[in-house]
Amino acid sequence: MLAALGAATSDDLATLLDDADAVALVTALRGASDAEIDALTADAERERALVEGVLRRVGDLAVPGQLARTHGRVRWELPSGAAHTVDLHPGTPGGTPDVVVQGSARQLLRLVAGQLDVAVAYLGDQIRFHGASDLALALAALFAVDGAAPVTGTPVDVRDIDPVDVSRVLTDVSVDHLRSVLASDFRPVVLDEIFARMPSYVNGRKAAGVQVTVGFLLTGRPDGEVDRYVLRLRDGQATVLAGEAAGAVRPEDCQATVTCEAADFLRLVTGHLSAVSGLLRGQLRVSGDKLAALRVNSAFDVPKAVAG
Numbered sequence: 001m002l003a004a005l006g007a008a009t010s011d012d013l014a015t016l017l018d019d020a021d022a023v024a025l026v027t028a029l030r031g032a033s034d035a036e037i038d039a040l041t042a043d044a045e046r047e048r049a050l051v052e053g054v055l056r057r058v059g060d061l062a063v064p065g066q067l068a069r070t071h072g073r074v075r076w077e078l079p080s081g082a083a084h085t086v087d088l089h090p091g092t093p094g095g096t097p098d099v100v101v102q103g104s105a106r107q108l109l110r111l112v113a114g115q116l117d118v119a120v121a122y123l124g125d126q127i128r129f130h131g132a133s134d135l136a137l138a139l140a141a142l143f144a145v146d147g148a149a150p151v152t153g154t155p156v157d158v159r160d161i162d163p164v165d166v167s168r169v170l171t172d173v174s175v176d177h178l179r180s181v182l183a184s185d186f187r188p189v190v191l192d193e194i195f196a197r198m199p200s201y202v203n204g205r206k207a208a209g210v211q212v213t214v215g216f217l218l219t220g221r222p223d224g225e226v227d228r229y230v231l232r233l234r235d236g237q238a239t240v241l242a243g244e245a246a247g248a249v250r251p252e253d254c255q256a257t258v259t260c261e262a263a264d265f266l267r268l269v270t271g272h273l274s275a276v277s278g279l280l281r282g283q284l285r286v287s288g289d290k291l292a293a294l295r296v297n298s299a300f301d302v303p304k305a306v307a308g
Contacts, residue, residue, distance in 0.1 A: 001020065001023060001024050001028035001154055001173050001189075001257065001274055002028045002029075002031075002032050002040075003034060003280065004016060005017075005028075006036075006039055006040055006163060007045060009046075010043070010045035010046045010048075010049045011049075013046060013049040013050055013053055014052070014053050015057070015292075016050055017049075017050070017053030017054060017057060018053065018054075018057070022060040022061050022150070022151050023055065023151055024104075025057070025061070025145075026061060026112065026113055026114075026144070026150035026151060026253075027150055028066065028142025028196070029109050029110075029112065029113040029285065030113045030114070030115065030146055030150070034106065034167075035104040036163050036228075037105075037106045037109055037110075037282055038106060038198065038249070040105075040109075041105045041106070041135075041290075044082065046080045046229075047078060047080065047082065047105050048078075048084075050105055050109075051076060051078060051082070051084055051105050051108055052084045053189065054096070054108060054109065054112060055074075055076060055084050055108075056086070057249075057308065058088065058112070058142070058178055059088070059089075060151070061112045061141040061143060061151060062141065062143055062286065063143065063144050063151065063152065063153070063155045064277055065150070065155075066138075066141060066142045066143075066155050067088065067089075067120075067142060068134070069138070069140060070088050070131065070139070071088060071089055071140040072088055072098035072135045072138075073085055073087050073095065073096075073097045073098050073099075073100055074086050074088065074090070074100075074101060074135070074139060074202075075097035075099070075100045075101065076101050076103065076108060077100060077101065077102045077103075077271060078100075078103075078105060079104060082124055082167065083095055083263045096304075098131055098132045098135050099129055099130065099131040099132045099133070099135040099139070100129070100130040100131055101128070101129055101136070101139070102127065102129075102130070103121075103127040103129040104130070107121065107126075107141035110271075111140070111143065112143050113143070113146060114143045114144050114145040114146045114147075114148070114150075114156050114195075115146045116140075117161060117165060118136075118139075118140035118156075118158060118171055119140070119158055119159075119161050119186055119189055119190060120161055120162070120165045120166055121169070121221055122181055123166060123169055123170065123173065123175050123178070123181055123186075123190065123266075124168075124173055125169075125174075125177050126169065129184070133185040133281045134185045135248055136156055136184075136185070136186075136300070137185055137189070139184065140156060140158045141156050141157070141158050142155070142156075143155065143156055143211045144156070144172055145157070147204065153248045158189055159189050159192065160191050161190065161295045163194060163197055163269070163270060166190075166194075166266070166270055167270035167272070167302075170266070170270055170272050171272070173177050175263050175264075175267075178263035178266060179220055179261070179263045182261075182262040182266070182289050183220060183221065183222050184262055187221070187227075187262065188227075189261060189306070190266065191218065191227060191229075191265075191266075192242060194266065195229050195231075195240045195242060196240065198238060198240055198269070198300065199239065200239040201301050201302070202233070202236060202238045202299060202300055202301075203237040203239065203299060203300060203301045204300045205297060206237065206300075207233055207235075207236040207237075207238075207299035208236050209235065210234075210235075210294055210296075210299055211233070211234055211235070212232075212233050212255050212256075212292045212295060213230060213231070213232045213233075213249070213253060213254045213255055214230070214231050214254060214255065214256050214257070214258060214292060214293055215228070215229070215230050215231075215246070215249065215251070215254040215256070215257040215258070216228070216229040216230070216231065216257070216258050216259075216260075217257060217258070217259040217260075217262065218259075218261070218262040218265055219259065219261050219262065220258070220261045220263060221262075223305065226259075227242075227243075227262065228242070228243065228246040228247050229246050230242075230246040230249045230254065232288075232295060234300060235246070238299075248296050254288060255288055255289045255292035255293075256286050256287065256288035256289045256290065256292045256293040256294055256296075257286070257288055258284055258285070258286050259284075259285045259286075260278070260283055260284045260285065261283070264278060264283045264284065268284070268297075269300075269302065270302065271302040275294055275297040276295070
């Protein structure tokens with residue numbers, strides 16, 4: 001399949017993609033290296049034909065149950081400026097796109113193959129969304145995850161993000177970009193997953209004997225509200241409360257409460273902002289026992305990208 005696509009002219013690509021068996025196409029993309037994927041788009045015409053052809057087949061490549069729940073118009077814009085718009089349910093009235101995706105042809109192919117971590121790519125400013133971010137989330141979850149049966153298997157879970165991957169992509173990302181991501185519908189995806197994974201990063205030796213409860217108030221929501229979380233550390237074990245459960249914890253039951261922008265919290269827990277410098281610069285505001293907040297921070301092994 002991949003060899004046939006690679007040997008086809010730009011004019012023939014459209015026919016090949018229209019006629020290709022959906023399962024065979026996804027399987028071929030999953031097994032292809034990045035270099036092989038890039039070779040398919042050796043020139044602008046081939047890139048345009050490939051993107052248009054794949055987007056035409058979205059209805060065949062998506063997990064049926066996911067597609068049935070997803071409505072809207074998506075416009076995919078390539079770095080070259082070429083673009084193609086697809087109605088996720090053909091026959092819907094035309095008009096302006098509900099969401100515009102600025103991404104590469106490789107990212108589109110990895111997306112339909114269930115191999116693109118959309119949340120991480122978005123955080124890392126490697127792909128951009130403009131418009132309905134809820135549709136962007138739904139688009140990311142349309143396809144079967146790599147390792148599951150192509151087309152009919154388990155859909156991608158957008159929330160399954162790795163903090164180490166997040167740490168890696170945040171190295172050169174501006175705070176303004178993080179703020180924009182965390183003002184979108186991706187905000188709960190990122191924050192809930194980061195907090196959910198925090199207990200697995202407790203250093204038992206550093207946390208031994210520590211008995212402390214710290215609240216977190218994360219700002220930067222478009223509605224002006226804050227997201228509430230509570231972290232309890234007891235003898236090397238951590239538990240996390242979120243949302244209403246966190247809100248039910250009385251302030252006096254927390255030794256400290258940390259208030260900060262969600263973007264700064266994300267930088268803190270991925271090693272791109274130190275707690276001490278955050279406090280000194282006013283990026284982290286602590287009410288209550290500052291030392292308790294620092295003890296909690298030091299009890300975790302911050303996930304960091306592997307060098308090289």
